[in-house]
Amino acid sequence: DGGITQSPKYLFRKEGQNVTLSCEQNLNHDAMYWYRQDPGQGLRLIYYSQIVNDFQKGDIAEGYSVSREKKESFPLTVTSAQKNPTAFYLCASSMGKTAANVLTFGAGSRLTVL
Amino acid sequence: KNEVEQSPQNLTAQEGEFITINCSYSVGISALHWLQQHPGGGIVSLFMLSSGKKKHGRLIATINIQEKHSSLHITASHPRDSAVYICVDWWAIEVGAQKLVFGQGTRLTINP
Numbered sequence: 001d002g003g004i005t006q007s008p009k010y011l012f013r014k015e016g017q018n019v020t021l022s023c024e025q026n027l028n029h030d031a032m033y034w035y036r037q038d039p040g041q042g043l044r045l046i047y048y049s050q051i052v053n054d055f056q057k058g059d060i061a062e063g064y065s066v067s068r069e070k071k072e073s074f075p076l077t078v079t080s081a082q083k084n085p086t087a088f089y090l091c092a093s094s095m096g097k098t099a100a101n102v103l104t105f106g107a108g109s110r111l112t113v114l
Numbered sequence: 115k116n117e118v119e120q121s122p123q124n125l126t127a128q129e130g131e132f133i134t135i136n137c138s139y140s141v142g143i144s145a146l147h148w149l150q151q152h153p154g155g156g157i158v159s160l161f162m163l164s165s166g167k168k169k170h171g172r173l174i175a176t177i178n179i180q181e182k183h184s185s186l187h188i189t190a191s192h193p194r195d196s197a198v199y200i201c202v203d204w205w206a207i208e209v210g211a212q213k214l215v216f217g218q219g220t221r222l223t224i225n226p
Binding site: 033035040041042043044045048088090092102103105106107108110 | 158200
């Protein structure tokens, strides 16, 4: 079945460490997105990519980095520069960048900084 | 700036009750999505609509473009409907560029 796979599901990090969250999709979707979710708040966009080898910053990109070397993959690195990284991270994809396309979400990755 | 407001933020009801969750947005939309987030965090897209009404099983979503308002209804609610429901406004900020704005979610609990 087609879908989005995020890994790991749970991740613990010490302060000062970089961590990379994986997002893989086999839906042949062009656009991929990374969101951060904090308790009581709506999802906030970190980065998005509409085609391979291209990505744009979202609303809260500081302290994060991404790459899009393959259509299927859009990994997110949480760097030590991110001051408050403990959160739930969701990856999503859609066929195109227009609103007519349904969003598909991964199961999420919960990052906790110790 | 486009903002999306949902109400109520929390809703507890008894099994069988008719549920309504509301969503208001401040700027025009290209499409409005309703998402369901399960306790484990996984998100499922329920509806995507830009006008009128859509129905899927016990779920109904409506939108009023003039009033910038959408509602999600659940008929004959069941404990398995317990989840967070999120409204998403997908709007065009300029030609070729679109942005999603998420509501803060409505936490629904259905008691048996």
